[in-house]
Amino acid sequence: MEQAEQRLQEILGRAEKLGVPPRGLVRLGAVKKLLAKRQQSSQHAFLPVLAGILSATLALVYSLGLHTHYGFSRAWLKWHQLDVYDQVCTISMPDQLTKAFRPPEDCSMCQGINQVEKVSKISPHHFEETYAYTGRPVVVTDAMENWTAQHVFSFQFFKEVYEESPLMGCQFFPYETEFTQLREVFNMSQDRAHMKDGTRPWYIGWSNCDDRVARIFRQHYGRPYFLPPTAESKKLDWIFMGSPGYGAHMHVDNVEHPSWQAQLRGRKKWTLEPPPECYYQCGPLEVTVEPGEIIVLDTNRWYHKTLIVSDEMSITIGAEYD
Incomplete structure (x- = not known):
């Protein structure tokens, strides 16, 4: 007491x-x-x-x-x-x-890791043994070969899809913008939406919990081939979109599982830092994820920030897996 x-x-x-x-x-x-x-x-x-x-x-x-x-x-x-x-x-x-409530991490998750590897044609078995649940980050370069999302997903596409959605996103991250909800993002001027010279830059993220919207999204992308057969990719989609020079601040997430994020458009630099208890055993990492690549990361364990380093809009979609 x-x-x-x-x-x-x-x-x-x-x-x-x-x-x-x-x-x-x-x-x-x-x-x-x-x-x-x-x-x-x-x-x-x-x-x-x-x-x-x-x-x-x-x-x-x-x-x-x-x-x-x-x-x-x-x-x-x-x-x-x-x-x-x-x-x-x-x-x-x-x-x-x-x-204050985060439990300490086992620093084996980052010991001896000096870079984020980029791999291709990786088998689900190899992925499971080496990356899936170890906390070790990786970028898979060939996981979108049969997707149409890279060619379809855009600001206008999302705006039109959500026009008939009463939910307009499940959780919204405004980052350093003035927006308070997804509806305000889609109501911005066309010039700003398409990053015309002289307009204010922006970067936002949201999770989708509208089943109708999810079905539309998943017509254009599928389960990443490298996930283990026993792993389930969660139904909740996470989308991040914005202008060059913007991104997410350094943070650690509080979600249930590791996740994958597919870089559909633009280039995004990720900066990773180990948890404080591992500072003397592990070092920071950086990797730039190119269009068509998927980064796999346990964002609950690695502190991370992102920065859009391309001249075009960045669009990323992802989900957790167990």
């Missing part, structure tokens, strides 16, 4: 530093539930109190509107009956809080 209360005090201290007044915290539904649980619990009821503290933390994050790449599943929120999180897929978590 003392440990749980101490943790609560830490959370309240962080809230104060962020400028959230105590009265504002008291009005949060999750905090009210926590206080009620504390009154009903015995001194040995540690887990319910801890769960309440985490719920209060999540409510605080949502009320502040903070966002990064990190999120918690809707199922987890529904389990704790947090109606305030009635979102389509995920809510956002601040970077520092995610790092």
Whole structure:
């Protein structure tokens, strides 16, 4: 009980530093539930109190509107009956809080790796043994030979596909733009969308959870041939698109599985850094992914940032695999 209360005090201290007044915290539904649980619990009821503290933390994050790449599943929120999180897929978590709860990594994931290898004609068995679940990044250069996505996917294509979608993306990443949702992206001027001189650059990402849209997407790409037979490529598509000179900041993800990302258009430079506990055993890596190549990376373990280094728009699509 003392440990749980101490943790609560830490959370309240962080809230104060962020400028959230105590009265504002008291009005949060999750905090009210926590206080009620504390009154009903015995001194040995540690887990319910801890769960309440985490719920209060999540409510605080949502009320502040903070966002990064990190999120918690809707199922987890529904389990704790947090109606305030009635979102389509995920809510956002601040970077520092995610790092605080991240378990330490086994540094064998990066020891002895000096570069991101580029391979072709790799068998699923070799891929599974060497890369699939080891944390070792790799770029496969010949995995889009039968895809039409490279020739079809464009800003206009996505705009037209989503015109009839009520969801307009499941989770949206504005990065350094002013956009707050995918609909605003598709409503930008044609000049800016096509990166005409004098217009503001942009880079965004989103996940698709509209089944109709997913079926359209997957008419133009298939399961990467190198995935092991027992691996399942998840149904949720991730799309990243934007202008030269832009990209994602350095971060680590909080998703369930490793993922692959197919570079359909443009060139994107990836900078990878090992987790802090591995700094003295592993070094940073860089690789530029060319059109037609797929990078496979466990973004939960490697800190990473991206930069579009081509003169044309970059379009990337990918998914997790288990």
